[in-house]
Amino acid sequence: MSKHVFFVTCPKGVEYLLADELSTFGLGLVRNAPAGAWVEGDLEAGYRACLWSRLANRVVLHIAEVAATSADELYDGVVHLDWQQHIPVGGSFRVNFIGENEAIRNTQFGAQRVKDGIVDRFTRSGGKRPAVEAKAPDVTISARLHRGRLALGIDISGHSLHQRGYRTEQGLAPLKENLAAALLMRAGWPEIAAEGGDFADPMCGSGTLVIEAAMMALDIAPGRRQERFGFEKWLGHQPETWLALRQEAEKRAYEGKQGKVPGFQGFDQDARVISTARNNARRAGLEDLIEFEARPVQAFALADDRAATGLILVNPPYGERLSERQALAGLYESLGEAVKKAASGWRLGVFTGAPEFGKSIGLRSFKQYKLFNGKLPAKLLLFTIDEASVRTPREPTAPGEVLPRIANEERAAMLRNRLKKNRKAIGQWARRQQISCYRIYDADMPEYALAIDIYEGRVHVQEYAAPKSVDERSARERLAEALAVIPDALGIERDQMVCKQRQRQAGTSQYEKQDVSGEFFQVQEHGCTLKVNLKDYLDTGLFLDHRPVRRWIQQNAHGKRFLNLFCYTGAATVHAVAGGASRSLSLDLSNTYVSWARDNLALNHADPRRHSVEQEDCLAWLAAKPAPDQVYDLIFMDPPTFSNSARMAGVLDIQKDHGKLIRQAMARLSSDGLLIFSNNFRRFRLEEALLSEFEVEEVSRSTLDKDFQRNTRIHRCWHIRHSA
Template identity: 90%
Template sequence: MSKSVFFVTCPKGVEYLLADELSTFGLGLVRNAPAGAWVEGTLKAGYRACLWSRLANRVILHVDEVAATSADELYDGVVHLDWQQHIPVDGTFRVNFIGENEAIRNTQFGAQRVKDGIVDRFTSGGGKRPAVEAKNPDVTVSARLHRGRLALGIDISGHSLHQRGYRTEQGLAPLKENLAAALLMRAGWPEIVAAGGDFVDPMCGSGTLVIEAAMMALDIAPGRRQDRFGFEKWLGHQPEVWLALRQDAEKRAYEGKQRRIPKFLGFDEDSRVISTARNNAQRAGLEGLVEFQTQSIEELSLGDDRAETGLVLVNPPYGERLSDRKALAGLYESLGDAVKKAASGWRLGVFTGAPEFGKSIGLRSFKQYKLFNGKLPAQLLLFTIDEASVRTPREPAAPGEVLPRVANEERAAMLHNRLKKNMKTIGQWARKQQISCYRLYDADMPEYALAIDIYDGWVHVQEYVAPKSIDERSARERLAEALAVIPEALGIERERMVCKQRQRQTGVNQYEKQDVSGEFFQVQEHGCTLKVNLKDYLDTGLFLDHRPVRHWIQKNAQGKRFLNLFCYTGAATVHAVAGGASRSLSLDLSKTYVSWAQDNLALNRADPRKHKVEQTDCLAWLAARPTPDQVYDLIFMDPPTFSNSARMINVLDVQKDHAKLIRQAMTRLSSDGLMIFSNNFRRFKLDEALALEFEVEEVSASTLDKDFQRNARIHRCWHIRKNA
C-alpha cells in the first residue's frame, strides 16, 4: 500500500504526545506543527488514526499545496488540481478554510474561492458538478492558509474526533474528551493500570476523565461508536481495509473486558452531574464497569479493598466557577487532606488554570505540564501521595541567602502590578506566537533591577549588580521583595523560580558552574527542541534575544553550508538544520558547550556526518589559512564581549578585534554568501572601514522581538556580504 501525507490536528500543547501516539499506528513524523503534526503512512494507518486516536481532532489527507498570496493565485492553484478523483460528481462537499493574509482577510471569502476553483474544475469541460452542503456533506475539503501557501486536503475524519458520541449531556465547564485523554497519558495512567492500579476522580462532573480512563484501560477504540467518518463517501475509500479495522476493534474491546477490570470511581457533591455522568457512561458502553457516587471531597473514601497503587486525577474549579478565587485555597487544601488520608501511595494529578493554589495541597509537585483548556492556559501538576512529598517548613536562611519578604507594601504592589500587566501584553503575544521562552521584565522599574525570563513554566530571575549609589542592605531588601512578589504575580510555585546575580564574566569564569544540579529540560522554539539548564550556569543555554536571528537562519538555510563560530550550545545550528542546511560546522572553545551543542543536534535528529561540532579556539581557527572545503554560504558569528581564557592563544576584546575577525571569516564565505555578525557589547561601534570593503547592513531593529524592544541595545546585528 502506497504512502500518503496526513496533517493531524489536536489541542494546543498536546502535539508531541500526538506524534508519539500516531507512530504506534504506523504514521511516521514528518514535522511538528502548532496544534498538530504532519505525518506519513499508508491509508490504513490514517484510518487507524481516525478509529483509535485518543488525542486527535481531525485527520486530513494531504492533497497538495498551492501559492496563495492573492485570491486569484489561490483560485488558479485550486482549479488545476484533479478533484474528480476525490469528490463524487453526484455527491456533496464543503470547504473548511482556516487562516488569512493581506489578500484573503476572512475565512468565508477564502472558502468561497476554493469552492469556486473546485466547481470550475468539474464544469470546465461542460460536465456536472457536485453540490455544496454545509452540514452533512459527502466529502469535506480542508484548506489551511499559512504564509502565502495553501495546504489542501480531504478531512477523512469528517468531524472532530474528540466527539466520541457518548457525551450528549455535560456538566459545567466540561473537559473535551481528547484533552482528558492527554491528561491521563501525561499522568502515567497507562503504566499505572498495567501495574494493577485503579482510577478515581473526586470532582468528576459529567464523568469525562473516568470514562476516558476506562476506555483506555479496557482497550476500547474511542471511535468505536461513531456512525460515520469523512472518508466513507470519498472516492479513494478502501472499504475492505476499513472493515478489517472495525472488526479488530470489536475483538479488542471484547478481550479488554475479559482481563482484570480496575475500579473506575467518580465522585461529585452535585447529584445532578452524577446522573449525567451515569448516562454518559451508559452511552459509552461502560454500564456496570464504572461507578459514580454523590460524595463531597471531605468525605472521600476508596474502601478497604482499594488497590495498592492508582491514580487520582481531578480538574478542580479555578476561578471561572467560583465568585471568590480566595476560596480556592481552602478547596485545594481539602483535596490535599482527602487524598493523603484516602489514597496514600497513589499518584495525584491536578489540572488547573490556577497553579498558584497547587501549594495549598500540601504536597510537593514532582512534574508540571503546560497545557490549555480551550484558550485558557493551564497546568497539570503531578504529585506522589506519600510522606516524602509532604511540604515542610523552610529551614532558616543560610549566610548570605536572601529570603522572600515584603518590607514596603506599596513598592511591592507596584512590581506586582507591572508583572501582571506584562503578562497580559508580552505573555499574550508570546502565546499567540507559540513562544514558550521569553523575557517578561527587564529592569522596567529602577527600584527592581532584574531580568525576569519565562522558560516554559519556570521563571529565571537575574539580578543586575546594583550601582554604588545603592547600599547593599537596600539592594537585598528589594531583591527579597521581588522574590516574594514574583511567584504570586505569575501564579507559579516558588520552587520553579531560579535567581542569580548577573555580573561581568571574564576568561574561564564565564564557563564555570554556578551549581551542580544537573537539571536539564527541553523547550521548543519554532519547531526545534533545545536543552536548557536554569541553575548550573550563569546563562541558561539559550539566548532569548537572538530568537528572531535563529528564526531568520531557519527560514534562509535551505541547501546552504552553515558555519557557526563561538557556537555556544548550538541553537543557531539546530535552526539551520531544521531549515534544510546541507551541512554545518559549529565551533566553540568550551568542552561543556560543545557537548551541549551535540546533544541539541541529536535531539533534532541531525546527521552527525553532515553537521559537526568541534571544540577549538575560534581565534586560532580563523587565523589559520582556510582549506578548500572551508567555504560556507551562511556564517553566524556572535563572539563574547571579552575573553581571556588560558586555553586561548590571544585575549579577545570584541571592540578591538571585531574587524579582524570579520575579515578572516569573510575568507570562508562563498561569493554570494551572507555573514551575520552580532554582539551584545552596549557601547559597540562597528569599524567604518568594513563598509568600504564589504556590503554592510545593520539589521538590529528587525532582530528584536516584542519582549526585547524595551531595551533596543540588548544586541547589535549586521548582515555582511562580499561586494559584487
Template identity: 75%
Template sequence: MSKHVFFVTCPKGVEYLLADELADFGLALVRNAPAGAWVEGELEAGYRACLWSRLANRVILHVAEVPADSAEQLYDGVVALDWQAHIPAAGSFRVAFLGHNNAIRNTQFGAQKVKDGIVDSIRGAGGARPNVAPKGADVTVSARLNRGRLSLGIDLSGHSLHMRGYRTDKGIAPLKENLAAALLMRSGWPEIASNGGDFVDPMCGSGTLLIEAAMMALDLAPGRKKEQFGFEKWPGHQPELWLSLRQEAERRAHEGKQGRVPVFAGFDQDSRVIATAWKNIQRAGLEGVVHVEARPVQDFARAESWGERGLVLTNPPYGERLSERKELSGLYQSLGEAVLRELPGWRMGVFTGAPEFGKSIGLRSFKQYKLFNGKLPAQLLLFEVKPENAMVARDPEGTGEIQPRIVNAERADMLRNRLKKNLKTVGQWAKKQDIGCYRLYDADMPEYALAIDVYEGRVHVQEYQAPKSVDERAARERLAEALAVIPEVLEVEPAKMVCKQRQRQSGTSQYEKREASGEYFNVHEHGCVLKVNLRDYLDTGLFLDHRPVRQWIQKNAQGKRFLNLFCYTGAATVHAAVGGASRSLSLDMSRTYVNWAQDNLALNGADPKKHVVEQADCLAWLADRKTANQTFDLIFMDPPTFSNSARMRGILDIQKDHGTLIRQAMQRLSSDGLLVFSNNFRKFKLDEELLSEFEVREVSASTIDKDFQRNPRIHRCWHVRHLA
C-alpha cells in the same frame, strides 16, 4: 497498497504524543507541525487513526498543494486538479477554509474561490455540477492557507474526533476528550493500568477523565460509537477494509473486559454535575465500570476495593480575585492532604491554569508539562504520593508583616515622583469628576508591584505577587519603602493607610474576616452613599473598577424592575434605587454582605419593601422553578470567578458555568429588558453559542475609567438582550 500523505490535527502541545500514537497505527512521521503532524502510510492506517486515535481532532487525506499568492492563482491551482476522484457523482461537498494572506483576507472569500475551482473542474471534465452543502455534505474539502501555499485535502473524520458521542449536555464545558486522553498518557496511566492500578478523580466534573481512562484501560476504540465518518461517501472509500477494522474494534472491546477491570471512581462537590456525569457514563456504555458520587474533596476517603497503586488525576478550578484565590489555595491544600493521607504509593496529576497553587498541594512535583486548555495556557503537575515527598503547604500569596523603612533612597525617590505625577493626572481628573474613591497607582513601576486606592482621605494598598525572578527579600524591602513613601506623598496619617498582602488565610470561606476592627465609614459616588471597610475583609465593600457600570445602571434604571445577582454589598442596587428603579431584588449567599447591602440601601433612603435584599445561592435561585415567575427589566450579574463555599449548592467556575448562568438569567428578563454581565477572569472566553441565541454586545471599553486604563482587562462587560 499505495501510500498516502495525511495531515492529522490535535490540541496544541500534544503534537509529539500524537506522532507516537500515529506510529503505532503504521503512519510514519513526515514532519511535525503546530497542533498537528504530517504522516505517510496506507489508507488502512488512515482509517485506523480515525477509529483509534485518542488524541487527534481530524485526519485529512492530502490531495495537493497549490500556490495561492493571489485569488486567481489559487483558483487556477484548484481547477487543475481531478476532483471527480474525490467528490461523488451528483453528490455534495463543503469547504472548510483556514488562513489568510494579503490577497485572501477572509475565510469566506477563500472558501468561495476553492468551491468555484472544484465545481468548474468537475464540469469541465464533463461531470454533473456537484451541490455545495454547508451542512450534511457528502464530502468535506479541507483548505489550509499558509505563506502563499494552499494545502488541499479530504477530511476523513467528519465531525472532530474528540467528539466520542457520550457528551451531549450543554451548559458546562469540561476538558475536551482528546485533551483528557493526552493528560492520561502524560501521567503514565496506560502503564499504571497494565500493572493493575486503579483510577480516581476527586473533582471529576462531568466525568471526562474517568471515561477516557476506562476506555483506554479496556481497549475501547474512541470512534467505536461514532455513527458516521467523513470518508463513507468519498469515492475512494474501501467499505470492506473499513468493516474489517470495525469488527476488530468490537473484538478488542469484548476481550478488554475479560481481564481485571480497574476501579474507576470519581467525586465532585456539585450534585448537578454528577448527574451529568452519570448520563455521560451511560452513553459511553460504562455503567458498572465507572462510579461517581457527590462528595467534596475535604471528605475524600479511600474505599476497601481500591488497590495499593493507581493514578489520581484531576482538573481543579482556578480563581482571579484575592478572595477567590484564598479559597482556591485551601482547596489545593485539601486535595494534597487527602491524597497523601488516603493514597500513599499512588501517582497524582493535577491539570491547572493556576500552576502556582502547586505549592499549596504540599508535595514536590517531579514533572511538569506545559499544555493548553483550549486557548488557555495550563500545566500538568505530576507527583509521587509518598511521605518523603511531602513539604509544608504554602500559599503562593506571600507572608509576614512589613514595617515602613527606606532601604534605597534613590529607588524610593522614583516611587515618590511617580505618585506625585499621578496625583496631578489621575488625582486631578478624579477631583474634577467629583470622584472620591479611585485607583491612584496600579503597578506602574515593576519595582513596586502595588495597587494603591484612595478612599476619601484614606488609602488602601494591595501587594501583587512578585514574579519568581524577584528575590523574596528584595520584594519585602521594596514594600517597606512603599509603605514609608505613600503616607508622605498623599499626606495621610499612617493609621489611615491599610496594606493587604497576599498571605495565607485560614478556612475556605471568602467571607471570613481578616481582622475585627469594625472600622466602617461612608464614601460617596455619583450622589450615592456607600459603606466601606478597608481592614476587616479581603475586599473593601466597593469594587472601584465597576464605577462606570454602576453609573450606567443609575442613568438607565428609571421605572425599571432591577435584579442584582451575586450582589456583594449592593452598591449597584443603591445606584439603581437612586436612579429611580421601581423595585429591586438583590441576592447574595453571604449574610455579612446581605446585611451590608441593606445598610447601604438604608443610607440612601430606599424603601425596604420595594428594594429587597435576600440571602440566597444564586445558582439554586436561578434553577428554582418556584422563582421563575419573577421577571425584571434590568439585571446585573457580576459572579465570582470561582467559589466552592459550603453554603453553595455546587462549585461555581465562571468559565465553565457562564453559559448556563446567562441563559437562566435571560429567562427572568422581560422581552425588551437588558442583562449587564461582567466578570474579572483575565482569561475568560465567551461561549460563542450565546451569540446565536441572544443579541450580545461587549461594552468593556466604555466601562473602564481613567484610573484603570493601565489595566484595561481588570474586568470585561457585555450587554445581552433577547433577539428581536
C-alpha cells in the same frame, strides 16, 4: 497499498504525543507542525487513526498544494485538480478553510474561491454540479493557507474526533475528550493500568477523565460509537478495509472487559453533574464499571478493595468557575489533605491554569507538563503521594513577611504577560550571548516596583521600598501578587525564588546578614566560575549590571598588574586573572567578602602567590604613601555611595570624596595605565577639575548590556588615564 500523506491535527501542546501515537498505527512522521503532525502511510493506517486516535482532532488526506498569493492564483490551482475522483456525481461537499494572507483576508472569502474552483471543474467537463452542503456533506474539503501556499485535502474524519459520541451533556468548563486522553497519557495512566492500578477523580464534573481512563484501560476504540466518518462517501473509500478494522475494534472492546478490570471512581460535590456523568458513562457503555458519587473533595475516599497503586487525576477550578479566586488556595489545600489521607502510594495529577496554587496541595511535584486548555495556558503537575514528597506549607516566619496571593487577577495578568514577554526577548538574547545570570524585569510596571534577576534557573526578587505616597497595605498586596505570578511566568518552582526588600543602606548594613541559610552555589560568566548566595546578604555576591565591565577587564588584562579597590567578592579580579593578568591585589574592609573573594579566585585556580586578597580599609590604604611595588597597569574602583563603618579611617561620601579617591588611585597607576572608576549614585556629578588633570572618558553606555538598558542610571563608569 500505496502510501499517502496525512495531516493530523490535535490540541496545542500535544503534538509530540500525537506523533508517537500515530506511529503505532503505522503512520511515519514526516514533520511536526503547530497543533498537528504530517505523517505518511497507507489508507488503512489513516482509517486506524480515525478509529483509534485518542489525541487527534482531524485526519486530513493530503491531495495537493497550490500557489495562492492571490485569489485568482488560488482559484486556478483548485480548478485544475481532478475533483471527480473524490466527490461523487450528484454528491455534496463543504470547505473548511483556515488561514489568511494579504490577498485573502478572511476565511469565508477563501472558502468561496475554493468552492468556485471545485464546482467549475465539474461544469467545465460537462459533469453535474455538486451541491454545497454545510451540515452533512458527502465529502469535506480541508484547505489550509500558509503564506502563499494552499494545502488541499480530504477530511477523512469528517468531524472533530474529540467528539466520541458519549458526551451529549456537559458540566461547567468541560475538558475536551482528546485533551483528557493527553493528560492521562502524560500522567502515566496506561502503565499504571497495566500494573493493575485503579483510577479516581475527586472533582469529576461530567466524568470525562474517568470515562477516558476506562476506555483507555479496557482497550475501547474512541471512535467505536461513531455512526459516520468523513471517508465513507469519498470515492477513494475502501469498505472492506474499514469493515475489518471495525470488527477488530469490537473484538478488542470485548476482550478488554474479560480480564481484571481496574476500579474507576468519580466524585463531585454537585449532584447535578454527577447525574450527567452517569448518563455519559451509560452512552459509552461503561455504566456498570464506573462508580459516580456526589461527595465534596474534603470527603474524598477510595473503595475499600482499592489497588495498592493507582492514579488520581483532577482538573480543579482555576479562576473562571469561582467568583473569589482567593478561595482556590483552600480548595487545593483540601485536595492535598484528602489524597494524602486516602491514597498513600498512589500518583496524583493536577491539571490547572493556576499552577501558583499547586504548592497549597502540600506535595512536591516531580514532573510538570505545559499544555493548553483551549487557548488558556495550563500545567499538568504530577505528584507521588508519600511521606518523602510532603511539602510543609510555609507560614510567615517574621513580621511583615508576605505570602503569595492574587487579589486583582486583571492586574496580575498584566505582570504575568510582561514577564513572559521579557523572558522570551531577554532570555533569547542571554542564551545567544551565553549569559546565564541576568536581569529580566526592573520596575517595568509602576504597580510592581521590583527587580527580578535570573541566576541559572533560580530567581532573585528585590522589592524596592515603596514611596510614602503608596499605602503600605497596597504595596504588600501587590508584592503578594507578584510572588504568586513569578514562578509560573518564568517557569520555575516557588522554592527556586528568593524575595528581599531593598532599602537605602548606610554604614556596614550592606554587609549584614539577612538570613543564615549558607546556601551558596556556583554560576558561570564568560568562562569564569563565581560563588553566589541569594538568601543570606542584601546582595548576591555578583553585581549583574557590571557584567560588561568585567568582560572588558578580562579582554584587556593580559600581562597587566591589576588592582581591585572595594573589591566586594572579587568577581572583577577573577576576570582579570582569566584574561592573563600578571598579578593582582584585591582589597576590601569586610572579612566576609575578603573570604568570599579568596574562594572565587581558588575556584578559578588563581595562584595565591601572584593574586592576593587582603582585608584593608581602602580609604586608609589609598591615603598612605605607596610602596615601590604598588604600581598597577589596570585599576578597578567601584566604591559604595556612603559608608561610616567604625573600622574605617573616616566617613565615605562618594559625591564629596570621589575626587580625592581618584587622585590617590592615579598615584598608583602606571604612566600608560587605566583607572576604571564606577559608582551607582543616581545623582552623581564628576568633579570638573578632574577633566583638566587627567584624560577622562565616560563609558557608561558601553557598560550596560541589554538587560539593563531600561535603567541606564543603574551605574556610571569612566576610563581615566594620565594626561599625555
